[in-house]
Amino acid sequence: MTNAAINEKLSILPKHIAIVMDGNGRWANQKGLSRMEGHKAGVDAALEIVKYCGELKIPYLTLYAFSSENWHRPSEEVLGLMSLLYGYLTKESDSLIKNGVSLHTIGASDRLPELVRKALFSVCEKTKGGTRLHLTLALSYGARNEITRAVQKIAGDVQDGLISLDKIDETLVSDYLDTKQMPDPDLWIRTSGEMRLSNFLLWQLSYAELYVTPVYWPDFTRIEFDKALYDFQARERRFGLTSEQIVNPS
Ligand code: IPE
Ligand code: IPE
Ligand code: MG
Secondary structure, three states: OOHHHHHHHHOOOOOEEEEEOOOHHHHHHHOOOOHHHHHHHHHHHHHHHHHHHHHHOOOEEEEEEEEOHHHHOOHHHHHHHHHHHHHHHHHHHHHHHHOOEEEEEEOOHHHOOHHHHHHHHHHHHHOOOOOOEEEEEEEEEOHHHHHHHHHHHHHHHHHOOOOOHHHOOHHHHHHOOOOOOOOOOOEEEEOOOOOOOOOOOOOOOOOOEEEEOOOOHHHOOHHHHHHHHHHHHOOOOOOOOOHHHHHOOO
16 A cells, blocks of 8 residues: 555544443452442543544544443442542533533433433533534443334324324434434444443444454553554445445446
């Protein structure tokens, strides 16, 4: 490849990155710290990656922060995570506004404690003018729950005569999901080595490139993020076509 071709390839950045921020507990364990210390370090890592995405002008970042399954963790851990989230929401809103970040959320937010839910929606409202980076926190999120809620809404709208059955296509289904305002992720990253989706964005990830690193989330620095971007840039995204069709589009 010529230098120009290499530079062009390096300039291809994903528009939407979705991250499963996993491994806080193991990171803490290997250092002899509590799981909560791991989660705190995880928040710091997330703040740095949010800043970096803004600098790189990656327009959409979705972070899996708390799954619908995580409600079944020991209650002290759930409570600790909720108070960490509340602290983040009350502290960070000014810096989000300053950096042009708009905050969004996906998931069953009605299950969040009222205080957290109010703080969350207040920051989403305050930051809605931000256009540099759309940061989405997946909270109390499970893809099967999201799809089930969408099916309920679609069925309700059909029943009320707002839409007819023949109008249901892939675009309409996407528009009933929590992610309706966003493009599908083109890169999915999971830290800490697990090779599973864990109920994250099952519909939206249908053509995402997958990247798994053994690094625990608190150690996921800008350098680790760059490695994921380089890996992404080396992929040939064929979307079902042949390689020949991608190289020489007709
Ligand atoms: C990810 O780290 C954070 C949340 C799920 C909230 P974990 O807490 O899952 O860390 P491990 O997987 O136990 O190491
Ligand atoms: C997925 O991590 C959820 C988040 C990162 C918020 P988990 O640690 O909960 O996933 P499993 O249990 O390994 O599948
Ligand atoms: Mg985990």
